[in-house]
Amino acid sequence: MHVRKVSLIGVPMDLGGGRRGVDMGPSALRIAGIEDGVRALGLEYEDKGNIGVPQPESREPKHPNARFLYEIAHCCRRLRARVERVLDAGSMPIVVGGDHSIAIGTVAAVSSWHHRRGEKIGLIWFDAHGDMNTPDSTPSGNIHGMPCASVLGRGAPELVALGDRVPMVDVPNAVIVGVRDLDQYERREIRESGVTVFTMREIDMLGMNEVMKRAIAIATDGTAGFHLSFDLDGVDPTVAPGVGTPVPGGANFRESHLVMENAHESGKLLSLEVTEINPILDVKNCTAQVAVQLVLSALGKRIL
Numbered sequence: 332m333h334v335r336k337v338s339l340i341g342v343p344m345d346l347g348g349g350r351r352g353v354d355m356g357p358s359a360l361r362i363a364g365i366e367d368g369v370r371a372l373g374l375e376y377e378d379k380g381n382i383g384v385p386q387p388e389s390r391e392p393k394h395p396n397a398r399f400l401y402e403i404a405h406c407c408r409r410l411r412a413r414v415e416r417v418l419d420a421g422s423m424p425i426v427v428g429g430d431h432s433i434a435i436g437t438v439a440a441v442s443s444w445h446h447r448r449g450e451k452i453g454l455i456w457f458d459a460h461g462d463m464n465t466p467d468s469t470p471s472g473n474i475h476g477m478p479c480a481s482v483l484g485r486g487a488p489e490l491v492a493l494g495d496r497v498p499m500v501d502v503p504n505a506v507i508v509g510v511r512d513l514d515q516y517e518r519r520e521i522r523e524s525g526v527t528v529f530t531m532r533e534i535d536m537l538g539m540n541e542v543m544k545r546a547i548a549i550a551t552d553g554t555a556g557f558h559l560s561f562d563l564d565g566v567d568p569t570v571a572p573g574v575g576t577p578v579p580g581g582a583n584f585r586e587s588h589l590v591m592e593n594a595h596e597s598g599k600l601l602s603l604e605v606t607e608i609n610p611i612l613d614v615k616n617c618t619a620q621v622a623v624q625l626v627l628s629a630l631g632k633r634i635l
């Protein structure tokens with residue numbers, strides 16, 4: 332896969348988490364210089380602007396076990412349409428959050444687009460959390476803890492059926508990497524689903540390079556390629572402090588870049604998403620700067 336052009340789509344989504352601030356993520360990433368960085372790699376770049384998202388203060392969450400379900404589903408449908416138009420134009424979508432619930436719209440788009448061509452896609456989900464809750468297992472009702480389950484066909488029908496294909500990704504082609512914080516009933520959901528998880532313990536024992544080789548093998552087995560959904564909270568908070576839900580013991584700076592470098596080298600990266608940047612909790616926008624460098628590694632930036 333030879334990427335010549337990338338298209339950025341911002342999603343200032345702050346309905347899926349319990350803490351405000353990640354709606355400023357798309358601005359933070361633009362301010363940190365994503366456009367100049369991509370152009371310096373010799374790629375074409377276009378900014379498709381932001382998807383409109385209502386402010387949480389202006390709405391009632393309604394569903395206690397899936398807060399703002401209708402609003403999130405609506406935004407994800409609009410995101411799906413915009414991502415599909417980018418794919419139609421032969422460009423690589425880079426979706427910038429916003430909380431991680433936006434992945435339901437992104438994955439719906441990439442899955443549906445390939446489904447129409449008789450292809451399926453794989454998924455690599457980089458995250459401190461599993462994001463494998465359903466409305467039945469969630470302790471908080473926050474949908475940003477449910478998107479991975481949703482794209483694998485588990486959870487609220489309004490989210491699960493957002494693409495043309497259910498599930499959007501088959502469990503044997505999905506991998507979660509970087510996990511170190513799971514909810515009590517989420518563990519049961521993960522075991523029942525059968526999804527492959529490389530926790531921080533496996534990363535410690537095998538090394539990130541080996542983990543990514545295995546993850547890419549799973550995500551590309553019989554697929555057109557894979558979507559990489561990258562939650563900045565998977566990175567250690569000493570490197571990326573400005574995230575919605577920081578958890579100690581994450582991937583260090585180089586391990587995080589190895590995720591991206593391996594994704595690029597595979598030649599099978601279909602689309603990329605970075606989520607959960609929270610400028611309110613950040614230090615002089617350093618987390619967005621880290622995110623820009625990570626995106627550039629995924630697009631082929633090399634040390635030498």
Ligand SMILES: [Mn+2]
Binds near residue numbers: 431459562
């Ligand atoms: Mn997440």
